[in-house]
Amino acid sequence: xxxxxxxxxxxxxxxxxxxxxxxxxxxxxxxxxxxxxxxxxxxxxxxxxxxxxxxxxxxxxxxxxxxxxxxxxxxxxxxxxxxxxxxxxxxxxxxxxxxxxxxxxxxxxxxxxxxxxxxxxxxxxxxxxxxxxxxxxxxxxxxxxxxxxxxxxxxxxxxxxxxxxxxxxxxxxxxxxxxxxxxxxxxxxxxxxxxxxxxxxxxxxxxxxxxxxxxxxxxxxxxxxxxxxxxxxxxxxxxxxxxxxxxxxxxxxxxxxxxxxxxxxxxxxxxxxxxxxxxxxxxxxxxxxxxxxxx
Amino acid sequence: xxxxxxxxxxxxxxxxxxxxxxxxxxxxxxxxxxxxxxxxxxxxxxxxxxxxxxxxxxxxxxxxxxxxxxxxxxxxxxxxxxxxxxxxxxxxxxxxxxxxxxxxxxxxxxxxxxxxxxxxxxxxxxxxxxxxxxxxxxxxxxxxxxxxxxxxxxxxxxxxxxxxxxxxxxxxxxxxxxxxxxxxxxxxxxxxxxxxxxxxxxxxxxxxxxxxxxxxxxxxxxxxxxxxxxxxxxxxxxxxxxxxxxxxxxxxxxxxxxxxxxxxxxxxxxxxxxxxxxxxxxxxxxxxxxxxxxxxxxxxxxxxxxxxxxxxxxxxxxxxxxxxxxxx
Amino acid sequence: xxxxxxxxxxxxxxxxxxxxxxxxxxxxxxxxxxxxxxxxxxxxxxxxxxxxxxxxxxxxxxxxxxxxxxxxxxxxxxxxxxxxxxxxxxxxxxxxxxxxxxxxxxxxxxxxxxxxxxxxxxxxxxxxxxxxxxxxxxxxxxxxxxxxxxxxxxxxxxxxxxxxxxxxxxxxxxxxxxxxxxxxxxxxxxxxxxxxxxxxxxxxxxxxxxxxxxxxxxxxxxxxxxxxxxxxxxxxxxxxxxxxxxxxxxxxxxxxxxxxxxxxxxxxxxxxxxxxxxxxxxxxxxxxxxxxxxxxxx
Numbered sequence: 001x002x003x004x005x006x007x008x009x010x011x012x013x014x015x016x017x018x019x020x021x022x023x024x025x026x027x028x029x030x031x032x033x034x035x036x037x038x039x040x041x042x043x044x045x046x047x048x049x050x051x052x053x054x055x056x057x058x059x060x061x062x063x064x065x066x067x068x069x070x071x072x073x074x075x076x077x078x079x080x081x082x083x084x085x086x087x088x089x090x091x092x093x094x095x096x097x098x099x100x101x102x103x104x105x106x107x108x109x110x111x112x113x114x115x116x117x118x119x120x121x122x123x124x125x126x127x128x129x130x131x132x133x134x135x136x137x138x139x140x141x142x143x144x145x146x147x148x149x150x151x152x153x154x155x156x157x158x159x160x161x162x163x164x165x166x167x168x169x170x171x172x173x174x175x176x177x178x179x180x181x182x183x184x185x186x187x188x189x190x191x192x193x194x195x196x197x198x199x200x201x202x203x204x205x206x207x208x209x210x211x212x213x214x215x216x217x218x219x220x221x222x223x224x225x226x227x228x229x230x231x232x233x234x235x236x237x238x239x240x241x242x243x244x245x246x247x248x249x250x251x252x253x254x255x256x257x258x259x260x261x262x263x264x265x266x267x268x269x270x271x272x273x274x275x276x277x278x279x280x281x282x283x284x285x286x287x288x289x290x291x292x293x294x295x
Numbered sequence: 296x297x298x299x300x301x302x303x304x305x306x307x308x309x310x311x312x313x314x315x316x317x318x319x320x321x322x323x324x325x326x327x328x329x330x331x332x333x334x335x336x337x338x339x340x341x342x343x344x345x346x347x348x349x350x351x352x353x354x355x356x357x358x359x360x361x362x363x364x365x366x367x368x369x370x371x372x373x374x375x376x377x378x379x380x381x382x383x384x385x386x387x388x389x390x391x392x393x394x395x396x397x398x399x400x401x402x403x404x405x406x407x408x409x410x411x412x413x414x415x416x417x418x419x420x421x422x423x424x425x426x427x428x429x430x431x432x433x434x435x436x437x438x439x440x441x442x443x444x445x446x447x448x449x450x451x452x453x454x455x456x457x458x459x460x461x462x463x464x465x466x467x468x469x470x471x472x473x474x475x476x477x478x479x480x481x482x483x484x485x486x487x488x489x490x491x492x493x494x495x496x497x498x499x500x501x502x503x504x505x506x507x508x509x510x511x512x513x514x515x516x517x518x519x520x521x522x523x524x525x526x527x528x529x530x531x532x533x534x535x536x537x538x539x540x541x542x543x544x545x546x547x548x549x550x551x552x553x554x555x556x557x558x559x560x561x562x563x564x565x566x567x568x569x570x571x572x573x574x575x576x577x578x579x580x581x582x583x584x585x586x587x588x589x590x591x592x593x594x595x596x597x598x599x600x601x602x603x604x605x606x607x608x609x610x611x612x613x614x615x616x617x618x619x620x621x622x623x
Numbered sequence: 624x625x626x627x628x629x630x631x632x633x634x635x636x637x638x639x640x641x642x643x644x645x646x647x648x649x650x651x652x653x654x655x656x657x658x659x660x661x662x663x664x665x666x667x668x669x670x671x672x673x674x675x676x677x678x679x680x681x682x683x684x685x686x687x688x689x690x691x692x693x694x695x696x697x698x699x700x701x702x703x704x705x706x707x708x709x710x711x712x713x714x715x716x717x718x719x720x721x722x723x724x725x726x727x728x729x730x731x732x733x734x735x736x737x738x739x740x741x742x743x744x745x746x747x748x749x750x751x752x753x754x755x756x757x758x759x760x761x762x763x764x765x766x767x768x769x770x771x772x773x774x775x776x777x778x779x780x781x782x783x784x785x786x787x788x789x790x791x792x793x794x795x796x797x798x799x800x801x802x803x804x805x806x807x808x809x810x811x812x813x814x815x816x817x818x819x820x821x822x823x824x825x826x827x828x829x830x831x832x833x834x835x836x837x838x839x840x841x842x843x844x845x846x847x848x849x850x851x852x853x854x855x856x857x858x859x860x861x862x863x864x865x866x867x868x869x870x871x872x873x874x875x876x877x878x879x880x881x882x883x884x885x886x887x888x889x890x891x892x893x894x895x896x897x898x899x900x901x902x903x904x905x906x907x908x909x910x911x912x913x914x915x916x917x918x919x920x921x
Binding site for chain 1: 637638639641642645646649650651805809855856858859860862863866867869874877878881882889893897900901
């Protein structure tokens, strides 16, 4: 009881600051989060360091084609004699860029749609029917269709995947915002004359940020995998752009005799997806509001 | 009389983000056959953990194995093999919990959930267990038992669910019933009914009851002997009348003066200043000293021992015991 | 029960309407001219124009859309431009492949995914948990395998059919297993923390029965909820897997359709996909009522 009084007396800002600090500390102690974080950090570093190899990822050298991994070519070379180590590093730039853009755009648009439909009941049924319609086909199929419509470009891959992944994100945010809306402090804010805009930005959105963040890490992972699938079908970033999906798609014909062409980018994709998933799992554990302390 | 259950120097430690915390610190208690023992304390005082440890039901991954001894029927419950432990759980010692809304399994019928203990411990078949379940629902005063027994928990109110929990607990006529805050989650009127029911059942079945609560009113109504816990330690034990008449430990004093009285008109209830200490914080000496109105220098450096404060009474406050002894 | 199904069906109507308009618009936004695709790149402009007229492509979009709807209303999904057959017959021809692939994959996915999830949740934070989760997460990433082809049951017998599909089915299952195991794990963790699990233990129920009887049935509730998503992922994945393993299924049909600008084929197939999902989701709702008594009796 005394604790409750103390809590009320303490200023709201101090509590928020302390909670942020606690979340950070929990994340630092969360094993799978840290493993995922380090994997992603290493991959970002590798991507940024790509120019340091001093090799043009698209420079062909027919004399040196199909070289297995060895001293000068750590990951070997492909059918055009391009250095796969350099291509995989540049591929990290492209794939991570696609993952990041898709995750951020999906997060922003999904959050906007989710919060809007939670706040305005009239918009809700229209927006949610559209989301249902988008979900009526498998996401990857939708992305294939959109990707084909927009042409094989990096940005069309991004747009296609964003459209394909928005519905689920919007639903998650909406569900969380609907719960928040029913809480008493929203009622209080409304009575106190807070505008819809204020309620959406000050209350609904922050309370949905946990699930949103977690979902975004998974979207990031999906996007990296989906880019590979789209490139595989010829709807990815246009060759010779060194995306991981492209390297694999081009190497597929030579899978048996030159296994290394597909191995390293395949491994990179798995690792990136694994890293993001671990990161997301950790975030979910820490941000889950149902975490309770017994005593 | 030989005690039915004797807890000796029980210590339970949890691992938290901030390191190890001691939830229960060298707690000892004894329950005699047919006795109603009340354990009272604020949340975080370690009373629930003590109760859960008796049946080894504390959350396993974050808890280190409790140390000390919990003697029941000549055996130490803390070292009992899992199979024998399960034979005691729900058979000889049963437990009911605080929140009846979440303590029943939503996908199983009432008949199944009551019948399960009967099938386990008494070897009844499904039909016989269901019949006994109806009798038990009658016993805990649920109307229309024959129909209710085949329903799922979500059709019952909170009070009704707690009655079902009680029916599950008494199904095998346990010698000891541990009730962990059985009325906290219920409406005031329902609280009284449940307490009445528990008291009647205790008389009828002749079982011992450990009742855990933070509510002095519940203690006054139900318990014969009371143990007060603060921050993981026992601070006072006394027969219930004695405790209310003449509290020894300053914390008990504080708890009692925070109860609203009908005959006294006060603007504001006195509250104990400060709050229960962070369980991971290191407090030298008496854990209550930061809040104690009669704190002395020694209280802050030395852990006080439990000392006798009269017949069947103990308190963890030697200065106060000495003072009261001098007065009386 | 029937009322629920009817209600869900009526809710599906606007969804499918919006979906079919979106599919229609999408196909007509595709770059490239189907008439050119049919006539061939060398064809003279007059020939292309003639084909365009035959197909009605020179009319306003809205007229084409309404005409398409009129045909749909009588169950006519249109004629493929490139396959010289109706969309329905093209789909029916390839349906067994995709169904077989999905079925075998589901038979692998459900027990393995749910089993791994339960195991990981029960021994949480131990090395078993870590091993299962890493396996499941790696399952999310693709494997690339040589094409295997499709052997119909009436030619190769049950074993021949199964043997040809098991490899792609397992690869396809790997995606789902990861997803399902994670959902099951977190659902199981939630359930194991519930008070009624403690009640079961307090009754003297052994660990196996606690997990198998008390926890598992409750775990199924959220797992069934994501069953629709699992099936969606499964069918989505089959599109890619059929491409990778060169299996002549619906996924391959639709990708070919997109790449060949065969818009009636893509529109029709996509719409059939949409129907399939509506049906699947209604089925999931029905299963749901069996698992959760709170829904059954409301």
